[in-house]
Amino acid sequence: MTTLFxxxxxxxxxxxxxxxxxxxxxxxxxxxxxxAPLTSLxxxxxxxxxxxxxxxxPSLDDDQVLDLASQGLDEVVAAFVPFGxxxxxxxxxxxxxxxxxxxxxxxxxxxxxxxxxVSLLIQTAGGEFLVARFPGKVxxxxxxxxxxxxxxLHLADAKVxxxxxxxxxxxxxxxxxxxxxxxxxxxxxxxxxxxLMKSPDADADSDGRSNFLEYATGGDPTSPDDPAACGxxxxxxxxxxxxxxRVTGLGTVRYDLQASADMAAAWTTxxxxxxxxxxxxxxxxxxxxxxxxxxLFFRLxxxxxx
Amino acid sequence: MNVPPLIRSTLACLAAxxxxxxxxxAQDAYSSPRGAYTVKLPGATAEKPQVRTYLGIQLMPETRFxxxxxxxxxxxxxxxxxxxxxxxxxxxxxxxxxxxxxxGEGFVTDIxxxxxSTITCADDVTQWILPGNxxxxxxxxxxxxxxxxxxxxxxxxxxxxxxxxxxNLVVWDPELQNERVYYFHSSxxxxxxxxxxxxxxxxxxRFPHGFxxxxxxxGTLRIALSGEIGSDSVLLPVRTGANVFSLPVNLSxxxxxxxxxxxxxxxxxxxxxxxxxxxxxxxxxxGVQRGPFYQMAHDGESRWCEVGVDDSTAPLQPLDFLSTLVxxxxxxxxxxxxxxxxxxxxxxxxxxPPDPExxxxxxxxxxPLRQPIPADLTATVETSTDLQTxxxxxxxxxxxxxxxxxxPSGQGRAFYRLxxxxxxxxx
Numbered sequence: 119m120t121t122l123f124x125x126x127x128x129x130x131x132x133x134x135x136x137x138x139x140x141x142x143x144x145x146x147x148x149x150x151x152x153x154a155p156l157t158s159l160x161x162x163x164x165x166x167x168x169x170x171x172x173x174x175x176p177s178l179d180d181d182q183v184l185d186l187a188s189q190g191l192d193e194v195v196a197a198f199v200p201f202g203x204x205x206x207x208x209x210x211x212x213x214x215x216x217x218x219x220x221x222x223x224x225x226x227x228x229x230x231x232x233x234x235x236v237s238l239l240i241q242t243a244g245g246e247f248l249v250a251r252f253p254g255k256v257x258x259x260x261x262x263x264x265x266x267x268x269x270x271l272h273l274a275d276a277k278v279x280x281x282x283x284x285x286x287x288x289x290x291x292x293x294x295x296x297x298x299x300x301x302x303x304x305x306x307x308x309x310x311x312x313x314l315m316k317s318p319d320a321d322a323d324s325d326g327r328s329n330f331l332e333y334a335t336g337g338d339p340t341s342p343d344d345p346a347a348c349g350x351x352x353x354x355x356x357x358x359x360x361x362x363x364r365v366t367g368l369g370t371v372r373y374d375l376q377a378s379a380d381m382a383a384a385w386t387t388x389x390x391x392x393x394x395x396x397x398x399x400x401x402x403x404x405x406x407x408x409x410x411x412x413x414l415f416f417r418l419x420x421x422x423x424x
Numbered sequence: 425m426n427v428p429p430l431i432r433s434t435l436a437c438l439a440a441x442x443x444x445x446x447x448x449x450a451q452d453a454y455s456s457p458r459g460a461y462t463v464k465l466p467g468a469t470a471e472k473p474q475v476r477t478y479l480g481i482q483l484m485p486e487t488r489f490x491x492x493x494x495x496x497x498x499x500x501x502x503x504x505x506x507x508x509x510x511x512x513x514x515x516x517x518x519x520x521x522x523x524x525x526x527x528g529e530g531f532v533t534d535i536x537x538x539x540x541s542t543i544t545c546a547d548d549v550t551q552w553i554l555p556g557n558x559x560x561x562x563x564x565x566x567x568x569x570x571x572x573x574x575x576x577x578x579x580x581x582x583x584x585x586x587x588x589x590x591x592n593l594v595v596w597d598p599e600l601q602n603e604r605v606y607y608f609h610s611s612x613x614x615x616x617x618x619x620x621x622x623x624x625x626x627x628x629x630r631f632p633h634g635f636x637x638x639x640x641x642x643g644t645l646r647i648a649l650s651g652e653i654g655s656d657s658v659l660l661p662v663r664t665g666a667n668v669f670s671l672p673v674n675l676s677x678x679x680x681x682x683x684x685x686x687x688x689x690x691x692x693x694x695x696x697x698x699x700x701x702x703x704x705x706x707x708x709x710x711g712v713q714r715g716p717f718y719q720m721a722h723d724g725e726s727r728w729c730e731v732g733v734d735d736s737t738a739p740l741q742p743l744d745f746l747s748t749l750v751x752x753x754x755x756x757x758x759x760x761x762x763x764x765x766x767x768x769x770x771x772x773x774x775x776x777p778p779d780p781e782x783x784x785x786x787x788x789x790x791x792p793l794r795q796p797i798p799a800d801l802t803a804t805v806e807t808s809t810d811l812q813t814x815x816x817x818x819x820x821x822x823x824x825x826x827x828x829x830x831x832p833s834g835q836g837r838a839f840y841r842l843x844x845x846x847x848x849x850x851x
Contacts (some may be wrong), residue, residue, distance in 0.1 A: 142731055144718060146696035210732040219697055221716050262474050263587075263605050263638050264595045265666050268716070268752055272698045314587040 139267035142272035144219040151274035155216025158376035163216035168207040173200040174234035231257040248281035278369030295367030363404035455842040458788040459483040460650040478706035478748035480670030482652035489563040496555040517565035518768035526554030530659035570625035582641025583610035598663035634748040655764035672764030684761035695720035778834025
């Protein structure tokens, strides 16, 4: 090896790109993003002591992160590469429950997050967690002469992978989901061999519920006899509870309880507050208080947000 | 005590050319204060192969004109006290107009052309300058790389055959959202721009933008920045994206005191950090980045916030004089007012620890003279950190057109003036 070649080789070895910069994430609302305070699965605003970490899941797509989450929080933490130090709920938000505004800086030379999607991992002291990713936002390597990168992000713009999105502006942590991604869940039902019957829109057991609806409500795509996903039950005060089963922790799944006066008119999102059943967090319910309308029909619309 | 007539008249003449006159003994005259900062540029290490130090243009080239504007028509202005501004054409360098008073205070525009009786600016100045002897302006030249670092790389930044092997001077271009990189070529012995084989010593460091040094060579260097004290307030031209700015000298030197948060030309405020301008301050002394800060506006109230720090007092804390401001904006471009001030701070700023390095190369500063100092007069350099309290510093070396003196070891931010005294003979 000539002297010149050797020196060039060494120069390449000792000059790694610096990976530094700042990631700024906020949950504070503004005129375009009315994000409500983050809550636990039971709807209680997250308090200080809930850890917030910025980082990445290198080389894992969203489904793979969800699959990991179904195996438990420890698997998620093991795959997570942190950027900078951890923060807490309330930090930068005057201690307000359920909110934060943080700036995380890292000047290490680790290359693990180069080009990876910026991700957020929120962990409660009780073991619930939320994983979100910011589509299109990646950790940029700091160039030798450019300005240090600074990313400014709002949690309302993130894609929640693990956690619960109660509505457009309401996010909650979750226990580990009981299932992973749709594809992994469907692959576990080996009796369904027809590829066409594996698609989300297919109804493999011909029970009137699509495979995706079965997935999102904890059903069985191979059995037409599994319990109904929705129900209406009276309460002692003369009202009714409209309730449906869900799988907690599927962050990209949106549940929309819709109502119509006669099923001929348009279906619209039911008016009222959808809350977890305090006795079973896997059930969401809405109360219909008297006086009641003469007739009201409900349906559950489930969709996956990409 | 009788002052001989010749000495008396000489002293008075010298006093007349030192502007402004400062009160002292009847036998003393003082020059206008000038600034001289000594800045340490840390070198690269195994852990940090590139180390950057942000710097601002705060000590300015000589004022070429200070006075009032007569007529204004679009981009064209005339000067009240200088009906023939053509003398400006004889001064090399790219010049600019800085508006000092009125509603356009702080506005900066380049001079494109100097005529026999008028000056043509790069921008329409109608909204910035009132005609009829109402607006004061100052004209200076933008400093160049050679002005700051010497055409011969006098401070010894690492040189190389290309930009990637040398220390760099980097200027951030906010229009292009990209950097321009300069270095000292080790063979051609001149400043060049990256990938461009041409003399770049005359490349301007456009006021009020800042720049930074990226060092790849090892060992700490010291540089001296000196010049007129640039305490005029400035309208910082903020573009969408990132912007790097020099700040005017402000002896209070806190974010709260310097950057306007309300009124005319404030920073963009918002209810959270993603909806407001984000400000960071780069300190050359420590290499520390202060912030990010933003102006939070919510429910009719507004205040400076440091992201992630509740009840932060950092916006009120004094900064290194020479801190460089980086503004990041999501929305459309505009102007942000930055206030210069020589008012002494309410709380004295602690002096910068000199922290001298072993085997430092001495650095020198100079004070220009418009006429020689007679032999019977003594010249002394005085120093101050607040422009209020002056102490004797040293006896300078007298040279044609200037006096020179050695700066203290280590790093510092200080002001200097020349005191000329008559010491009578006692018979």
